[in-house]
Amino acid sequence: MITRMATFHNYQSVANDMNRQQVKVAENQQQLATGKRLLTAGDDPVSSIYIQNFDQQNTQIDQSLKSITMARNRLNNEETAVAEVENLLDEAKRKSMLMVNGSLSTDDRIAHKQDMQGLYDSFMNLVNSQDESGNFVFAGTRYNKQPFFRDNNGVVAYAGDSYQRMAKVSASVDVPVNDAGDKLFLEVANPYGDYQPDYDLKSGSLLLLSNAANSNNADNAAYDITFTNTAAGTNYELFQNGVSVQQGKYEPDTGIQWGTLQVDLEGEIKDGDKISLNRQEHVNVFEAFRRGIELSDSSVSDASASAELHQVAAELSEAFKHINRTRSEVGTRLQTLDRQEDMHQDFKIVMSQARGTLEDLDYASAVIELNENMMSLQASQQAFAKTKDLNLFNYI
Numbered sequence: 001m002i003t004r005m006a007t008f009h010n011y012q013s014v015a016n017d018m019n020r021q022q023v024k025v026a027e028n029q030q031q032l033a034t035g036k037r038l039l040t041a042g043d044d045p046v047s048s049i050y051i052q053n054f055d056q057q058n059t060q061i062d063q064s065l066k067s068i069t070m071a072r073n074r075l076n077n078e079e080t081a082v083a084e085v086e087n088l089l090d091e092a093k094r095k096s097m098l099m100v101n102g103s104l105s106t107d108d109r110i111a112h113k114q115d116m117q118g119l120y121d122s123f124m125n126l127v128n129s130q131d132e133s134g135n136f137v138f139a140g141t142r143y144n145k146q147p148f149f150r151d152n153n154g155v156v157a158y159a160g161d162s163y164q165r166m167a168k169v170s171a172s173v174d175v176p177v178n179d180a181g182d183k184l185f186l187e188v189a190n191p192y193g194d195y196q197p198d199y200d201l202k203s204g205s206l207l208l209l210s211n212a213a214n215s216n217n218a219d220n221a222a223y224d225i226t227f228t229n230t231a232a233g234t235n236y237e238l239f240q241n242g243v244s245v246q247q248g249k250y251e252p253d254t255g256i257q258w259g260t261l262q263v264d265l266e267g268e269i270k271d272g273d274k275i276s277l278n279r280q281e282h283v284n285v286f287e288a289f290r291r292g293i294e295l296s297d298s299s300v301s302d303a304s305a306s307a308e309l310h311q312v313a314a315e316l317s318e319a320f321k322h323i324n325r326t327r328s329e330v331g332t333r334l335q336t337l338d339r340q341e342d343m344h345q346d347f348k349i350v351m352s353q354a355r356g357t358l359e360d361l362d363y364a365s366a367v368i369e370l371n372e373n374m375m376s377l378q379a380s381q382q383a384f385a386k387t388k389d390l391n392l393f394n395y396i
Contacts, residue, residue: 058351061344064169068337068344071167074177075334077131081138082327085126089285089320092119096292096313100306113296120289124150127181138181141165147181148286154293156286158182169340175333179326187282191318195223195277197311201303206267208310212277216260220279225256225263229271270303288315 098104099112127148130136135143139160147160162183164176190196195212207227224239227250237247238258246258255264263277292312298305 058348060171061348065341065344067167068169068341071169071175071177072334072337074131074135074137074165074167075330075337077129078137078178079327079330079334081126081129082323082330085123086320086323086327088119088123088126089316089323092116092123092289092292093313093316093320095119096309096316099292099296100309100313101300104300109296109300113293116289116293116296120293123285123289124148124156127185136160137178138184140178140180140182143178148185150286154290156284158186169337170344173336173340175336175340177333179330184323184326185285185319188285188315188319188322190280190283191314192311194279194281196280196283197307198276198278199304199307199311200274200276201307202270202272203301203303204268205270205273205303205307207265207269207273207275207303208267208307209275209277210264210266212261212263214261214279219260222279223261223263223277225275225277227269227271227273229269234269283315283318285316285319288312288319292316 095112095116099109104112127138128136128146129138136145136147139145139147141163142160143165145159147158148156149159150156158181160181162180164180165178166174167177168174192209193211193213195209195214197209197212199207201207221240224242226237226239228235228237232249234250235247236250236256238245238256246256250256250265250269252265255262257263265275291308295305295309295312300306
């Protein structure tokens with residue numbers, strides 16, 4: 001069978017071949033210009049899928065890095081505020097201990113009171129401090145509301161909540177970026193154990209509570225201890241909710257024991273001294289400041305006031321330890337952010353290397369391929385030139 005082939009078919013075939021070579025040369029030139037082997041998904045569908053996955057992971061890492069930066073800024077703000085609070089609490093504790101000194105004059109006590117008031121005002125400013133975005137540092141998740149308010153009587157109320165804001169710094173790691181104010185300043189551990197003392201001491205008494213513990217958590221009774229001095233020594237009588245439950249000779253080495261209650265005391269006891277114990281697990285830093293300021297007006301000879309100043313100093317000291325532990329926790333969170341940031345940066349490098357093996361261009365091979373395609377293009381162009389000039393009249 002004889003097949004007739006039209007001149008137009010030859011022309012179209014050569015033209016199509018030339019166009020294909022032009023496309024190949026253009027692709028080679030674009031690869032060399034961009035340094036990328038893959039220009040479209042059709043160049044290598046499997047590699048393109050992997051590259052898309054790398055891009056998604058890289059986007060997630062960038063979001064985590066932004067979250068780390070924001071979290072670090074907030075924690076740095078909190079650490080600065082907490083450090084200042086530590087300094088104020090330490091100074092207030094020292095002032096309280098100085099006011100116990102019986103050699104102080106009235107003017108000295110007034111000066112210390114003014115110092116305590118100044119420390120308290122600075123403390124109130126710090127607990128209501130804000131970050132660079134205007135968010136209150138110690139308000140929990142109610143960061144747009146001022147957390148602490150002081151009324152005309154000096155009583156402080158908390159308007160925040162007890163929760164923490166969290167920053168997601170990786171797929172499985174959330175880091176707290178603040179601490180609620182009530183946990184920091186209203187729930188300081190009682191330095192005396194399970195009870196808070198109230199003193200009613202005679203002049204010259206140096207009696208102080210060391211520790212009062214009760215292993216029975218259901219026992220919320222109030223206890224009173226009165227002391228009488230005799231020629232044989234010091235006797236005590238223990239009252240539970242106003243009812244006498246035990247009496248005997250006071251032994252400083254063993255303290256006072258009754259059921260699950262253990263009371264340890266220190267200092268010189270005067271006849272008629274009395275201590276009242278009320279169950280209290282936590283102490284309030286604001287209340288400690290307020291009582292310290294009020295007690296500044298008491299006489300240096302007032303044994304009860306001196307004992308309460310010791311109590312204020314003990315509470316401020318415990319608050320200092322409490323805040324110091326919080327500062328350590330903030331430091332630990334900052335270290336976590338640093339570790340996560342390093343891990344993210346390392347993973348970005350690994351992904352970049354892996355992506356490079358899939359899409360980066362081998363320049364030597366690309367140049368060879370370009371030369372080959374240009375030679376083929378030149379041949380196609382020459383063939384096209386000859387084909388388009390074909391004419392029957394040239395052979396007549």
